[in-house]
Amino acid sequence: MPKRVIIIGGVAGGMSCATRLKRLDDSIEVTVFEKGSDVSYANCGMPYHIGGIIPDRSSLLVQTVKGLQGRYGLDIRTNHEVIAINRDKKEVIVKNLINNTTLTFPYDYLVIATGSTPIVPPIPGANSERVFVLNHLSDMDRIMERLPQSKHACVIGAGFIGLELTENLKHRGLEVTLVEMQDHVMPRMDSEMTTPILQELLVNKVNVYLNETAQSISEDGKVQLKSGKVVDSDIVFMCAGVKPNSKLAIDAGLETTPRGYIVVNEHMQTSDPYIYAVGDVVDTYDIVTGGRTSVPLAGPANRQGRVAADNICGRNSKFGGLQGTGIVKVFNLAVAQTGLTEIQVKQQGIPYHKAYVHPMQHPRYYPGAQPVSVKIIFKPDGYILGAQVVGYEGVESMINTLAMALRHKLTVFDLEDEELAYSPQWGGAKHGINMVGYVASNIIRGDVEVVNPDEIPSNAFILDVREPAEAEAGTIPGSTLIPVDQLRSRVNELPTDATIITYCAVGLRGYIAYRFLKQKGFNVKNLNGGYRTWSWFHRKPQFTYTKPTSPGPIKSETAPADDSIVQPEKHRLDVSGLQCPGPLMKVKQAIELLKPGDVLEVFATDVGFTCDVPAWCQNTGHKLINIKSEGKGYVVEIVKGPVPLPAEETETQCTTPKKRGLTIICFSNDLDKVLAAFVIANGAVSMGYNTTIFFTFWGLNVLRKKTKVEIQKTLLEKMFGIMMPLGVNALKLSKMNMAGIGTRLMKYIMKTKNIMGLPELLQNAINSGVKLVACSMSMDVMGIKKEELIDGVEIGGVGYYLGEAGNANINLFI
Ligand code: FAD
Secondary structure: OOEEEEEEEEOOOHHHHHHHHHHHOOOOOOEHHHHOOOOOOOHHHHHHHHHOOOOOOOEEEEOOOOHHHHOOOEEEEEEEEEEEEEEOOEEEEEEEEOOOOOOEEEOOOEOOOOOOEEOOOOOOOOOOOOOOOOOOOHHHHHHHHHHHHOOOOEOOOOOHHHHHHHHHHHHHHEEEEEOOOOOOOOOOOOOOHHHHHHHHHHHOOEEEEEEOOOEEEEEOOOOOEOOEEOOOOOOOEEEOOOOEEOOHHHHHOOOOOOOOEEEEEOOEOOOOOOOOEEEEEEEEEEEEOEEEEOOOHHHHHHHHHHHHEEEHHOOOOOOOOOOOOEEEEOOOEEEEEEEOOOHHHHHHHHOEEEEEEEEEEEOOOOOOOOEEEEEEEOOOEEEEEEEEEEHHHHHHHHHHHHHHHOOOOEHHHHHHHHHOOOOOOEEEOOOOHHHHHHHHHHHHOOOOEOOOOOOOOOEEEEEEOOHHHHOOOOOOOEEEEHHHHHHHHHHHHOOOOOOOOEEOOOHHHHHHHHHHHHHHHOOOOEOOOOOHHHHHHOOOOOOOOOOOOOOOOOOOOOHHHOOOOEOOOEEEEEEEOOOOHHHHHHHHHHHHOOOOOOOOEEEEOOOOHHHHHHHHHHHHHHHHHHHEEEEEEEEEEEOOOOOOOOOOOOOOOOOOOOOOOEEEEEEOOOHHHHHHHHHHHHHHHHHHOEEEEEEEEHHHHHHOOOOOOOOOOOHHHHHHHHHHHOOHHHEEOOOOOOOHHHHHHHHHHHHHHOOOHHHHHHHHHHHHHHHEEEEEEHHHHHHOOOHHHHHOOOEHHHHHHHHHHHOOOOOEOO
């Protein structure tokens, strides 16, 4: 009597098991029950049929029933739902969904491959005919029918499927709003690694709502959010995760987890030795933690199907466990992960280090080089716990190599030594994987001490070793710019009594600076992953765009009246293949040659440029009017400034600074008053005000260096100097000083609340271009010499002040 095997579910896990069974032992009678009308279809391709990228529906049907029957001799019953399992009799009860009859089928072995079902939150309107899930071909067909009548889609849930649907709905020309209840998209990843995804969504004009949940859906498809906002959609997609289809197993008394997953051993055998289970429905081994987990992905389902077949055929195959390797495309971006995230590592209490590395996918000199950003999490002994990779090209190669390294228990030291393919088009002589190994190993070996972007101490001296053009696109507040190539000659400008945090764009120049300073005896740390990673933590993209409009004719102030109308010209600049700061430097050079009002259209392939350019425009007085994706890159349109602001334009971040100014007379050297002056000045300069602080009388003490400068002075001047505070660190509160206790308390409170202290505010003001002017007359009266003042201070008299005040529209006296 041949073995009879029944398989419930005829797609990924079920069909891979069925075909393997027949390849191993053709005498086995294999019957597959599938409640849908197709088997073995590519559900992973469904979003792309919706987007029109896979135009032909039949391409998704990887195999047909007829084809499988012919090739393997399988008995495949579509439109047949298994409604119960009778373990005692080793039978399944099956309903024919076409004619509603019920039949009983005996088995020797049963394989449950019933997959999972999208979770639909129980909110009013969730069952409306405008609400869809995407799980089976039938779902896709219903969606395709509805789409021609739809203009604005709301996608609820920004995981794998939500992101794929979002992209594809945009391809079809719909307006799309993506709603996510977490504070970041791709909730399975660490938040900072998802910043580029958010940027990519915004560049592609997707409306994204984070920290939001849908509360109800109206009959016409409008979605009411928790915050009270309403998404004006007419079609809604529920992409809020999946739950296992395990009712049959639970009813049959098989062991399941509290969340309903079927528990299997390494042979994919359930608590009943004659019943196997595979795919989305099972709970199995986690190779990283050694615990249990479930991963709803096609790769594990297929591998598990093979393992179940092997064991049914008497082979002793074992499933190697899960690590959650996945990849998703979001417009031009690829996003991938394997193993544990940092959040999970923390939850498990596993000691770890992490490194952020942004190597190029191939050498810069070959056109089209793009960065591939990697976050690797590893144990103090070097074993890899997890990795996340984001980029444009080469992401799959990086994640697959790291996934294999993790599975085969390699360490970050092994990554240094991997011999990987390289030619100018691919990889690198120092491959990205080697770079990840070097950076991570340096951390373990103590060759570099890193500080993470979210852990920079407030009293650290932050040293930016990038080029000035890079700093124009944004800096860490309070940092001092000394390009790495000038560091040797300017090392005396650095403090010897503070922790210095070096940083550059991605970590390499910061590391070079670190090594130099460390050997010089400084207390120094390098910022993990550089400014790029820091900005992923602290500068979430919020680019709101204006509809691209022509800036209109510009009235020339100098030309004679007759020909005073200057028509703006449009110029195109291709900076593809260049990496930061290359694109910005080229843009800077190009824009200098244009006249105000001309439009520079820049084509770039570095997404970092799209992140940097809004701040750059803001800092340099130009106007960003649009960012959009084009092919494998981005087009950024900038109007050369200064340009007049159209009346309706109030929302963009990238408005041209109006001609406005603020002057502050700082008369006081009381800590609280000076703090107020700098808070206002920093705020004003960031809003585009030309800001000047004029320090006079006691206010001059704010500008004094914190160490005494040996200088020729009269006795009276010396006495004055001794009695007055030496710089910002020595200032006291005007009230409640209480012999210094109040001042210390205030500084402590500010620190605990993460409020910038006065030294940082001062440094930030200098970096941001606030003019600090010392009153020459007061200096004379108080015996303060130029050498005693901090760098960057100008000296001016009343005339200087009045000139600045005349150009300003706000004047304050503190
Ligand atoms: P499924 O492939 O879902 O098959 C289960 C089948 O069982 C279903 O056809 C169902 O009708 C049938 N069934 C259920 N109950 C019964 C019953 N009682 N009687 C008879 N039949 C029954 N994974 C990736 O790795 N990469 C991707 O890019 C990717 N993209 C995806 C995109 C979409 C839109 C979706 C929906 C999934 C995607 N996945 C992806 C996930 C992947 O498809 C699943 O993890 C995989 O298909 C799970 O295989 P499975 O065999 O467990 O279940």
